[in-house]
Amino acid sequence: MKTFIDSMLALMCYQVSSSKKKTIETESIAIKDFISFILEKYPVVTDSILIRNITFLIQTYDNSFNDEERLLLKQAFKLISDRLREKDAIRVISYEKYNGVVLDWTSPKQSKKILHAIEYPVPSTDFLGANVIEFAYKNTRQQFINDSKNSIVKINLLNTEVAVENEEPLVYMPRHATPAPAGIVF
Template sequence: MKTLITFTLALVFSVASHSQEKNIETESVKLDNFISFIIENYSIETDSTNTKNITFLIETYADTFNVEDSVILKQAFKLLSKRVTEEDRISIAMYSNFNGIALNHAEANDLKKLLYTIEHPKSSVKIFEEDGIELAYNFAKENFNDDAENSVVMIRIPNRTQEISEVKNKDSGKKVKKKSNALVLTAMALLPEIISVIKD
């Protein structure tokens, strides 16, 4: 009987835990499509009672973003700040070249903090971690809000690591190994279930 009760309790906690994980919606978008993604997913007409708790996970390839990527990110976050409320919260995590939480639960319409984080991505990170993707999902789980729509939005910036490697090759005349971690981590982020299975 004791074993049955223990098993039942374990099952209930497992289902509850799994249910909570399911409530963290995962989205993945290329930087080139980020502005249109904001337009499609964060409409002004959206019911304002649905508070948002969003963790943006941005791919990094250097200490800062190049001018073009920085402009796109800034414009997207400017647009987003007009389509959210003071109750909505945004966090920004970085992955690939460096990993860490760059912005922790700011008001979603606090444009000054959002833009500063984009302009100074690496210096905004207080503690660097080994795996930015795992960090972002753990962060989202730890800061889960039962009364909000919880999501992780991965912003991929493909080919930048390759472009940087090619420039270094031309400058130095030496072959530089390309980072393959970004591709592996990106694939894992698209299937967060795999991460939880690996952990278990």
């Protein structure tokens, strides 16, 4: 009877410990802040730092990244390769225009593979019409590593400040002033 009670107690303790909520840290940044984010968030690694399991969600709005975006992303991922360890894992998923996994779980030390995926993004076609962000969270929970830092970093390519084109600037004119002839600027 004592063995049965001990077994039940051990089973209950196991269930409680295994049913702890899996915490996934989430960050959302603009592409212009990506390099400074990496410098701040991912210090040069030591053995005392927990294993990192990072999913990068990159917003897409065209067939591929423009030259500036590509350059920033490649520099940022080179920096990640220098700052993370072989036992860490990263994944790149695109969303919005093109939905899908651009780079499946890989070591950040495989910089050539990562840079190739950024240079020539070819998302998998399995996600047409799917909610890729939801997939990213679900998959990160499935790949969850206990006693590690599991995170999702959403990189926004579109600037939040949208320039208004073809709109005349507002000019203050005193009430009784005569407007200047067209083409003359004071």
